[in-house]
Amino acid sequence: MTKRMDKSTKETFNFQAEVAQVLNIVINSLYTDREIFVRELISNAADALEKFRHLTLTESDLSQKDRELKIDIMVDEKAKTFTITDNGIGMTKDELLENLGSIAHSGSADFLKRMAENLKSDVHLIGQFGVGFYSVFMVAKKVTVQTCSCHTDDPGYEWESTGDNSFTIQTKPDLSVGTKIILHLKDDAVEFAKPFTIRQSIKKFSSFVPIPIFLNGDRVNTIQAVWTRTRGEVKDEEYVEFYKYLSGGFDDPLDWMHFATDAPLSIHSLLYIPTENVEKYGFFKLESGVDLHCKKILIQKGAKDILPPYFRFIKGVVDSEDIPLNISRESMQDSLLLKKINRVLTGRLIKHFDTMSKNEPEKYLKFWKTFGPFIKEGIVSDQEQRDNIAKLLRFQTSKTKEDEMISLDEYVGRMPDNQKEIYFINGEDRSSILSGPYAEVFLDRDIELIFNFDPIDDFVMNHLGKYLDKSFISAESETIKLPEKSKIITDTSETTSSEKIDKKITKQLQTEIKKILGDKIADVRASERLVESPVILINPMSQITGAMQRIIRSVNKENIPTSHYIFEFNPHHHLIQKLSKMIDSHQTMFELVIEQLYDQAALAAGLPVEIKTHIDRIYKIIDKAVAET
Ligand code: ADP
Numbered sequence: 042m043t044k045r046m047d048k049s050t051k052e053t054f055n056f057q058a059e060v061a062q063v064l065n066i067v068i069n070s071l072y073t074d075r076e077i078f079v080r081e082l083i084s085n086a087a088d089a090l091e092k093f094r095h096l097t098l099t100e101s102d103l104s105q106k107d108r109e110l111k112i113d114i115m116v117d118e119k120a121k122t123f124t125i126t127d128n129g130i131g132m133t134k135d136e137l138l139e140n141l142g143s144i145a146h147s148g149s150a151d152f153l154k155r156m157a158e159n160l161k162s163d164v165h166l167i168g169q170f171g172v173g174f175y176s177v178f179m180v181a182k183k184v185t186v187q188t189c190s191c192h193t194d195d196p197g198y199e200w201e202s203t204g205d206n207s208f209t210i211q212t213k214p215d216l217s218v219g220t221k222i223i224l225h226l227k228d229d230a231v232e233f234a235k236p237f238t239i240r241q242s243i244k245k246f247s248s249f250v251p252i253p254i255f256l257n258g259d260r261v262n263t264i265q266a267v268w269t270r271t272r273g274e275v276k277d278e279e280y281v282e283f284y285k286y287l288s289g290g291f292d293d294p295l296d297w298m299h300f301a302t303d304a305p306l307s308i309h310s311l312l313y314i315p316t317e318n319v320e321k322y323g324f325f326k327l328e329s330g331v332d333l334h335c336k337k338i339l340i341q342k343g344a345k346d347i348l349p350p351y352f353r354f355i356k357g358v359v360d361s362e363d364i365p366l367n368i369s370r371e372s373m374q375d376s377l378l379l380k381k382i383n384r385v386l387t388g389r390l391i392k393h394f395d396t397m398s399k400n401e402p403e404k405y406l407k408f409w410k411t412f413g414p415f416i417k418e419g420i421v422s423d424q425e426q427r428d429n430i431a432k433l434l435r436f437q438t439s440k441t442k443e444d445e446m447i448s449l450d451e452y453v454g455r456m457p458d459n460q461k462e463i464y465f466i467n468g469e470d471r472s473s474i475l476s477g478p479y480a481e482v483f484l485d486r487d488i489e490l491i492f493n494f495d496p497i498d499d500f501v502m503n504h505l506g507k508y509l510d511k512s513f514i515s516a517e518s519e520t521i522k523l524p525e526k527s528k529i530i531t532d533t534s535e536t537t538s539s540e541k542i543d544k545k546i547t548k549q550l551q552t553e554i555k556k557i558l559g560d561k562i563a564d565v566r567a568s569e570r571l572v573e574s575p576v577i578l579i580n581p582m583s584q585i586t587g588a589m590q591r592i593i594r595s596v597n598k599e600n601i602p603t604s605h606y607i608f609e610f611n612p613h614h615h616l617i618q619k620l621s622k623m624i625d626s627h628q629t630m631f632e633l634v635i636e637q638l639y640d641q642a643a644l645a646a647g648l649p650v651e652i653k654t655h656i657d658r659i660y661k662i663i664d665k666a667v668a669e670t
């Protein structure tokens with residue numbers, strides 16, 4: 042810095058070369074994002090006030106200790122000025138020279154490099170590198186800073202610059218402690234002398250600044266930063282009010298989680314669970330609803346990386362002192378710090394839900410019914426948390442009552458000792474599952490069967506693979522290792538017979554059915570599991586259930602061959618027994634019925650069936666039946 046003496050008491054200084062470089066970029070920057078200077082100035086003022094507040098606690102001989110701390114912004118459309126005044130710590134002459142003349146921060150070189158590379162479009166990052174103040178030159182042709190430090194008995198100083206290579210400093214008597222910054226706006230920036238424009242900017246960036254902000258005399262930021270207060274002190278109404286402000290909606294939150302940590306990271310966070318899932322209509326996908334703050338100053342609205350994508354339904358605020366102001370979207374992504382915060386918050390949320398399920402089961406069920414799909418998404422996408430998220434899953438089963446749901450822990454907890462696997466089946470609803478062939482053997486042997494009503498559920502179980510060392514096995518699967526039936530079968534129902542067709546006939550049936558179904562299937566055999574149904578299709582590729590195939594088909598718009606399925610018939614079933622007697626005598630009818638039974642089994646398995654052929658065949662069968670009576 043070189044110094045020239047004026048005739049008056051005004052001294053002229055050259056900016057440090059790096060500052061001149063920054064100014065050059067700022068002055069010629071693109072016109073988007075110019076309003077960020079409001080945030081930068083408020084943030085500096087708030088810092089100065091916070092420092093003063095801190096001093097009042099530590100320094101006993103501080104002057105004007107008890108004055109009301111505030112930020113005053115005045116805009117004057119006629120004079121084309123924007124003026125911001127704070128009664129914070131102010132600056133001494135040396136501090137003025139140092140702070141508004143050079144760049145002390147080590148990151149500035151990076152900033153300059155980045156600015157140069159990105160052709161000035163990254164000017165909104167300016168605050169990140171400790172040069173936020175210079176953003177004023179995007180809108181001002183001249184800037185005057187009047188400041189008086191609370192530390193000295195100095196009269197105060199006036200700093201002035203037009204943003205070229207130099208600035209002036211002169212003494213300015215009778216200033217009160219604090220800083221006043223006057224922007225003489227460029228002709229193309231007079232909008233920043235309009236109260237409306239500035240009010241919008243303040244609301245956008247600084248609504249929760251913990252110090253009152255006045256604009257031309259009116260208080261602008263009336264909302265208290267709820268999240269930095271102690272949990273016990275905040276009333277429920279205040280939480281709800283703040284949620285409504287944040288979400289811009291009218292609904293009440295279902296629940297919230299308010300917590301603070303100090304080490305290893307400083308985090309204040311208030312996260313809300315809404316009542317509604319707006320994604321359920323399928324019109325759009327939510328974006329992150331969590332705003333990132335640093336010491337109550339907004340860094341980023343809807344910060345993407347602060348929570349994993351499957352928690353995008355959460356609304357709220359995260360405040361961390363460790364985050365640099367104005368961190369950019371790009372540097373956000375690879376910020377180690379954000380990753381750490383993300384991990385802490387994710388763990389906390391999962392735990393919060395788990396606790397809710399234990400302490401407030403009704404509320405949890407509501408949560409599950411509304412946001413269950415997001416939780417399932419978490420299992421598919423978050424390997425690290427998968428096992429913890431699995432605790433949050435809820436299911437209906439063959440043993441739950443209508444509307445009752447259980448967790449995997451409950452399922453495993455009530456498994457009999459000889460049951461080694463967790464069984465599930467996918468279907469439209471309870472009654473269609475219960476009337477289909479797959480549930481039979483489980484009902485018969487009193488083994489609990491999980492009901493999946495969403496095709497995604499099968500993917501979820503597939504991703505989980507195991508829970509507490511027990512594998513998930515689809516009831517369609519060939520490889521179920523069911524515990525042996527303990528009681529002797531004493532079947533008296535009408536549809537089944539305790540008599541089994543003899544071995545020779547079974548063999549013959551097998552061969553004939555194979556001839557008819559050909560390469561539609563991989564094999565035919567007598568079933569060990571069927572009780573009430575005549576036939577069933579078994580899936581040897583248990584990794585891809587029928588429901589999963591349905592999804593794959595709908596996405597790829599192509600048919601997956603089902604030729605790997607095994608066709609099983611129930612040798613106890615009266616229909617099969619009658620059929621076995623028609624092999625030779627009624628060949629055509631036998632064929633028709635077998636094909637029809639195949640279609641029936643395919644439908645139960647959720648596999649596609651050729652409708653026209655299916656219906657034509659039904660008519661043929663009816664026709665023959667009518668002819669014979
Ligand atoms: P940063 O805020 O990241 O330090 P800035 O360029 O915004 O970078 O500001 C530079 C420095 O100028 C601040 O660190 C502070 O010391 C000083 N400063 C700016 N505005 C004020 C103010 N209103 N009151 C006191 N000091 C200020």
Ligand code: MG
Nearest residue numbers: 084085173174
């Ligand atoms: Mg700053």
